[in-house]
Amino acid sequence: MLEQLLIFTRGGLILWTCKELGNALRGSPIDTLIRSCLLEERSGAASYNYDAPGAAYTLKWTFHNELGLVFVAVYQRILHLLYVDDLLAMVKQGFSEIYDPKRMVYDDFDETFRQLRMEAEARASELKRSKQVAVKPVNNARKQGQDQKSGFGENKKSNSGLADGGDAERTKSHQLENGYSNGNRVIESKLTAVVNGKENASSNVGAFDVNKLQKLRTKGGKKTDTVVNKGSKEESKKKVTKKNRVWDDKPVEAKLDFTDPVGENGENNIEVLAADQGQSMMDKEEIFSSDSEDEEDEEGSQGSKPDAKKKGWFSSMFQSISGKASLDKADLEPALKALKDRLMTKNVAEEIAEKLCESVAASLEGKKLASFTRISSTVQNAMEEALVRILTPRRSIDILRDVHTAQEQKKPYVVVFVGVNGVGKSTNLAKVAYWLLQHKVSVMMAACDTFRSGAVEQLRTHARRLQIPIFEKGYEKDPAIVAKEAIQEASRNGSEVVLVDTAGRMQDNEPLMRALSKLINLNSPDLVLFVGEALVGNDAVDQLSKFNQKLADLSTSPNPRLIDGILLTKFDTIDDKVGAALSMVYISGAPVMFVGCGQSYTDLKKLNVKSIVKTLIK
Template sequence: MEEPRAGVVNGKENTSSNISAFDVSKLQKRTKGVKKTDTVVNKGSKPDPKKKATKKNRVWDDAPPEEKLDFTDPVDGNGSGNDNIEVVAANQGESMMDIEEIISSDSEGEVDDNVQKDSKPEAKKKGWFSSMFQSIAGKANLEKEDLEPALKALKDGLMTKNVAEEIAEKLCESVAASLEGKKLASFTRVSSTVRAAMEDALVHILTPRRSIDILRDVHAAKEQRKPYVVVFVGVNGVGKSTNLAKVAYWLLQHNVSVMMAACDTFRSGAVEQLRTHARRLQIPIFEKGYEKDPAIVAKEAIQEATRNGSDVVLVDTAGRMQDNEPLMRALSKLIYLNNPDLVLFVGEALVGNDAVDQLSKFNQKLADLSTSPTLRLIDGILLTKFDTIDDKVGAALSMVYLSGAPVMFVGCGQSYTDLKKLNVKSIVKTLLK
């Protein structure tokens, strides 16, 4: 009997067996093929050894680089430099001091709703009908307990924005005193009335008590044939030299001739730093090196500016802590001997109430150490790093409230154009947001 062939069952060809056998062999071949392909792809993903990228050797020769990055080339005695430096200074653009900032006004109801939300636990004591009737029909006289919920919410809000607690407390007390006993207008909520009074108080504080127009004063001094002198003071590391250069750049844009005076004769590298700014801005600098009396250096700088016809002298001083009596005495001597037109305190907005303490003690030390019957204190404030604080703008309010000196400049970046005016409406809006 003939043996059945493989793949034949009961006289029929077992096709499934053949297919199964065929598929396994095909699968093995395909699997091997895929592995080979993967291997090829992986090998192909590596760089060709013949075309392997190698680091180029540095060529040390006398050829100048394609693009000039160092702008501290030697300059002549008048502060002039090469063409590259002049291009850098000219391409900075318009100073932000001359750009009007547009503030978008939010609806008052939104802010009032926030105040109502914050004061809801206390407001519940009055009852819904009582508060609604009061807001529609008006009330004969506002009492202290009517104002307390909204004032507490505003005080807490001011403190979260870095306003010193005692200043926030005094502001609320003054607002309460101005509103207590007054009649609430019809269709007006207590929170709206309190907020409006607080807004008026904040605007009043931040608005300068005396008009300080540097450009106007510079031209007035020029008519008297003497330079306008600005002294920059402050603690260590707040950015006096950098922001002095920003002020110089702004003045240059208004066709004002500027000279820098390097009177930081204590810190190593301070004169070189100011010299770099002078070179980039193409303006003269008066320097006598280190370990000299800064008061005498400033006096000689003013005399030099008078001879060469410079309109403004910007005096850079050494950074000093407010408790350092020897350095504070030297600063008092500089101010007394030279009688500058403007004393600018440079403080960091980032440190918040520490800057308030610094400013207060600077004023106190200048008053205590003054040898003149006429006191010269801080005339204005320059706040640096204002772009790093988000809505924590309370330090500006606290500094102005305590010193009475206006915030004249706000530093908001690293370039020479990053100098702005303090927008009072913007600050008030942020504080009450």
């Protein structure tokens, strides 16, 4: 049963709802659809599943892009209604005929909707009945074929003395078993290869030539034999001599921590300098001039590739001058295909590039193309707007304000750094600490990486350079307990921020993911930062989706804590391959809060959304 059908504008004004249905929806499926799907450029999907306590809905939608209308149908997921797509199409057509931008009430559409719904239900039931009728002859034909097969088998046994008759019956039975005959006619199979809809004459000899394959094998065998013989001669000339082991009977030193500046006599043998490298790049406004760069790119492209500019220009000239009645999918496909390839060359995951193009196509389909406007430029502008919406944070990411709010509540602000191995969690944790220190915020580090050798010493070195306290308990300890004790220590000594360093772990390592989930559930941090590399492409999707999935599955809370923000490292090594930022934000919905761009403490900056979008599009 259909639960609800709504019609509203792109601006969020509800024009009509079905009073006949009148079902009260549990939760807020429409708001969730707008927030999680339509605003995040996932409108190219076929449907959206909404889960709430005691409710499981499926939502389907369609757009009237020229009028700026959205049509949404909501029904119970268990029902699998077949007529919803047809009903939405008919409602879209019927409502567009009576739509007036000045009107706000459409009570006269109730009777029209009732008729459209009855027509859609009748059409769906008729289609279902025709499918059931079509299944019966197929089953009868199968049964008849089995009877005929068994009959041929009896004839074959009875005529086993006749050679010619036995061969004929055997071939017929084989043809019936393979489905090439229904008793009336026999279809002969041919071994032909078809390439681009045409028969390939060279494929008549078979899939490959066995003689050529044997020759290649013999040639390859001779070559490999000669190589092996040469290698064996060279190895025989060089005699490998084993070095004698030297045993050292000296007693092992009691302490092997070479990062400790305290020597045997209690004197400092290592000089630790306080880190003062200037102002952090987080506080510097990055100036981005897009107009001059675009002009240079256009001039360069015209000078280097004059034929590429002319290609397709004359074909769209008359269409761009006169304008097009409405854009359809066939018009948009060439421009979207080129845009998808461009995004993939910038390191955007293929799956995400395809979904973005589908969403842009859904937002443009049916729109009227203005005069003197090319389809490619229209598609590019729509994609640019979509990328800005995705990369722009939908919530406040002002950490300094949140720190002061937590301080008013007499508790430290806790940030947990998580991620896979070797992405630079400890280094960028120190950069964040340096930035906070410049804003007069007291910071304490918590060494909760009790798994990797040298992790505690590495963080201790950063703490000495920055002259901030560090809480550590050594190795092979429970990181969740260490983090809890660190937060308690911060509350006692008045530290405003606790930066928790965790062990690197792959997204498929369940024991370590379980330990991470325990740390987050036990300590309830204010911010969970996922540290990821800007070098990855498709792997970014796998990392973030599985991290969130594991944190949700292993959580004991009904509302599991997922990743809140992203810290993107090694951003200075990728040139224009900035697609990882888009992939990570799209798959998780979390904003990029920090960008690491170097080895010093000042090399931490904000994400410039306009710069990223221009780099992805150009």
